[in-house]
Amino acid sequence: MNTFLMPMVTVSSIVFVIGLIGLVINRKNLIVLLMCIELMLLAANSNFVAYARVNHHLSGEVMVFFVLAIAAAESAIGLSILVALFRHYKSIDARCLSQLKG
Amino acid sequence: MLELREIIFWIFSFGLICSALLVVTTRRPVWSVLALVSAFVCAAALWVMQGAEFLGLALIFIYVGAVMTLFLFVVMMLNQESLTAERLRRYALPFALGLAGFLLFLLWHHAWPVSVAASLPESRFTGTNTQALGRMLYGSYVFEFELAAFILLVGMISAIGLTFRGKRAGNKAVPVEAQLNVSSKDRLSVATFKDAS
Numbered sequence: 001m002n003t004f005l006m007p008m009v010t011v012s013s014i015v016f017v018i019g020l021i022g023l024v025i026n027r028k029n030l031i032v033l034l035m036c037i038e039l040m041l042l043a044a045n046s047n048f049v050a051y052a053r054v055n056h057h058l059s060g061e062v063m064v065f066f067v068l069a070i071a072a073a074e075s076a077i078g079l080s081i082l083v084a085l086f087r088h089y090k091s092i093d094a095r096c097l098s099q100l101k102g
Numbered sequence: 103m104l105e106l107r108e109i110i111f112w113i114f115s116f117g118l119i120c121s122a123l124l125v126v127t128t129r130r131p132v133w134s135v136l137a138l139v140s141a142f143v144c145a146a147a148l149w150v151m152q153g154a155e156f157l158g159l160a161l162i163f164i165y166v167g168a169v170m171t172l173f174l175f176v177v178m179m180l181n182q183e184s185l186t187a188e189r190l191r192r193y194a195l196p197f198a199l200g201l202a203g204f205l206l207f208l209l210w211h212h213a214w215p216v217s218v219a220a221s222l223p224e225s226r227f228t229g230t231n232t233q234a235l236g237r238m239l240y241g242s243y244v245f246e247f248e249l250a251a252f253i254l255l256v257g258m259i260s261a262i263g264l265t266f267r268g269k270r271a272g273n274k275a276v277p278v279e280a281q282l283n284v285s286s287k288d289r290l291s292v293a294t295f296k297d298a299s
Contacts (some may be wrong), residue, residue: 022126071258
């Protein structure tokens with residue numbers, strides 16, 4: 001039975017790397033940084049799904065479920081931090097956040 | 103000769119990679135959010151093809167329905183129209199490409215043929231995918247399930263706490279404390295009338 005393991009792993013690693021490159025090249029806009037993190041989580045979840053299929057074991061899918069729950073909480077908190085920052089600095093440029101720099 | 107399944111798989115993979123690229127490269131945050139929605143839909147189709155029907159639908163319902171709507175609201179609220187083209191630092195792109203090459207190298211040379219199924223809690227593919235997932239969630243993983251629920255509660259409380267700024271002036275909501283401190287004397291006065299006759 002064709003399980004698409006290697007194509008799936010390849011596609012998800014490509015998506016993970018795209019998210020990583022996005023983290024490096026979009027260093028200014030905090031919203032895009034959050035979206036790149038979501039992309040990387042999506043790629044990791046795709047790997048979990050593919051390996052759960054190959055191993056005939058549902059633990060990988062349960063792990064995806066938990067990752068989805070935690071990622072939802074993470075994006076809610078991240079977006080609310082973003083709104084609070086925007087109220088304070090009138091901008092979401094990541095370079096404004098240099099108060100802790102010595 | 104390609105099978106139909108393979109054709110569908112490659113169409114959705116192509117869509118996933120293209121929309122991921124669009125998320126990263128576009129300068130407009132709204133387009134970026136919409137491209138991320140498209141990436142999630144393509145990934146959900148891939149997951150359903152891998153037999154994870156419940157998770158694919160949950161991805162669409164939770165992510166496209168709730169989380170991406172939240173992203174869209176925030177993007178529209180902050181009103182960041184197209185950003186000015188940012189100047190990259192000189193080492194950013196080589197660093198990113200080098201990291202990408204290193205990760206892809208690791209992935210290609212360590213295609214782990216690992217079977218960890220023996221060391222994990224028991225599970226069998228009985229019934230539909232949703233039934234099996236539900237049995238595992240409420241069986242072997244019930245403590246982790248409650249922990250995830252607690253973390254979601256903490257996330258909700260912190261999101262409200264971070265963005266709530268108290269009542270605005272002119273708010274017409276009912277003041278609960280004034281309502282609770284009221285006594286019967288304030289509301290009811292007994293009028294006495296002199297006998298007119």
